[in-house]
Amino acid sequence: MTLRAKVFVAQAPLVVALVVVGWLSIRTAHEARRGEVRVAAERMEYWTLLSGAGLLALAVGLFASIRLTSRILRPLSVLAQTARRLGGGDFEARAVVDGDDEIAQLAREVNAMASQLEQLRTSSVGESLQAPRAAQAAVDSLPDPVLLLDIDGRATCANEAARSLFAHPGRGEAAGPVTGLDASVREALDHLRTKVLAGKGPYVPRGLEEAVRLPSNEGERHWLPRATPLYDDSGAIEGVTIVLQDVTRLRRYDELKSDLVATAAHEFKTPLTSLRMAVHLCLEGAAGSLTPTQFDLLATAREDCERLQAIVDDILDLARIQSGRVELRKDPLDPEPLVAMAVEAHRSAAKEKGVDLRAETLPCCEVRGDRERLGVVLANLVSNALRHTPSGGRVTVGCRPLSLDGSVRFEVSDTGEGIPHEYLGRVFDRFFQVPGKPSSGSGLGLTIGREIVDAHRGAIGVESEVGRGSRFWFTLPG
DSSP, rough: OOOOHHHHHHHHHHHHHHHHHHHHHHHHHHHHHHTOHHHHHHHHHHHHHHHHHHHHHHHHHHHHHHHHHHHHHHHHHHHHHHHHHTTTOOOOOOOOSSSSSSHHHHHHHHHHHHHHHHHHHHHHHHHHHHOOOOOOOHTTOOSOOEEEEESSSSSSEEOOHHHHHOTTTTSSOOTTTTTTOOHHHHHHHHHHHHHHIIOOOOBOOOSOOOOEEEEETTTTEEEEEEEEEEEEEOOEEEEEEEEEHHHHHHHHHHHHHHHHHHHHHHHHHHHHHHHHHHHHHHTTTTTTOOHHHHHHHHHHHHHHHHHHHHHHHHHHHHHHHHHHOOOOOOOOHHHHHHHHHHHHHTHHHHHTTTTEEEEEOOOOEEEEOOOHHHHHHHHHHHHHHHHSSSSSOOOEEEEOOOOTSSSSEEEEOOOOSOOGGGGGTTTTTTTTOTTTOOOOSSSOOHHHHHHHHHHHHHHEEEEEETTTEEEEEEEOOO
C-alpha cells in the first residue's frame, strides 16, 4: 500500500463520522420546522441513537487516524536518525523500514548510499581524502617549526612547534602564528617570502650567519630558515613553506671558533710587526752586508711576512664586520666612478700579467653605501679574477641598472679556468679554496665581500663554467 493510500485510510473513518453527524443534525432541524412535533420526537430518539453511534464512529475514527499517522511517522523518524548517524561518519548505520511504499523505497536508497560511502572510505579514494589529515599529523610531529604563508604573508598553517615558538608571552598558544612577532622577525620572514615569490626557487641559507634570533622560555635561540614555494594545480606559486632549524648550539660553537681565531690573529699582530721590521732592516743593510743567498732568503721571508700580515688583517676585518663593530656609512654614491677606481687600482697588476682589464658600465642611478667598504668588495673580486685568469685573458668590470626594483648590479667577469659546479656554493665560505687550484691568498676575500654586501642589504653570487671563466656579481638597493 502506498503512502497516499495509508493517509486516505487513516482519514476515512473520521470523514464518514463527520458526514453522518452533520446529516442527522440537518434532518432533525428540518422536521422540527415543519411542525411535526410528535413524529419529530419519535424520530429524535431514533436519530439520537444514530448520533451516538456517529459520535462513537467519530471517536473510533480519530483513534484509528492517530494510530495510522504514528505508524506513518515512525519510518520518517528512523530515516532522520539514520541520516544523523551518517552525517556523523557512522557509515554502518542502516534504516530498517518494512513495506513497499515511498518511505520504504527512500530507506532502501539511503541504505544503498551508506554502503557506497562505507566502500569509499575503505577504497583508495577514501585514503586520498584522509591524506590531508595524515599530512597535518605528520607535520605536527616534526620537532622543527613549520609555517605556511600565503602570497600576502598571512599564516595559513603551522605545526605545534611553530605555534609554541610564536606564542604570545603569557599565553599557552598563539591564536595566529605570526601575529605576535616583533618587527625584525617579521621582516626576516617577509624577506624569505619575497625571494621565493620572485621565482628563484627554494631558498637555502648560505651559513649560520643568516639565523634568526627569537626569544623563548630557555632564553634567546637562533633559528636557521629554509623556504620552499608551494604550487597550485596550474603551476603558479600560491604560498611559501618556511622551516626553522634550531642552530643555537652550532651558532655558539661558531662564535667561539671565530673569537678564538680573531684572538689568535690579534696576538700574532705584534710579533709579526717586529718580524717584518727586522727582515726589512736586514734587507736594507742595517745589520751589515748580505751575500746574494742571504738576500734572496730574506726577500722570500719578507714576502711571506707580508702575506701573513694580509691574512691577519683579513681575519681581524672579518671579525669586526661580523661582530657589528664596523659602522657603515650609507652615503649617496655614483656606481660608475666606483668601478673606474677599482679598474685603475689594478691596472698595473693586469698589465704585468698580460691580462686585458677593462670597464664596461651603463648609466646607473645613485645607490646608498659605504664607498670605502664597497671599494674593498670590488678590489677583492678584481684581484681574484686577475689571479685566476691566464696571460692573454680578459677581465671585465661593470655595472648596470636593474629595472625591476631600481637596484644596481656590479659584475666582475673573467676568461679564466672557471669553477666546478660542485664548489659554487662554497666559494664564499671562510678559508675555502677550490681543490686542485694553486693556493693563493687567505681565502677570506670573498667572505669579507659577502659580509659587506649583506650589511648593505644586497645580494652576491657567482656564475661559472669550467674552461669558460667566471662572473661574480653583487647588487645594491637603489
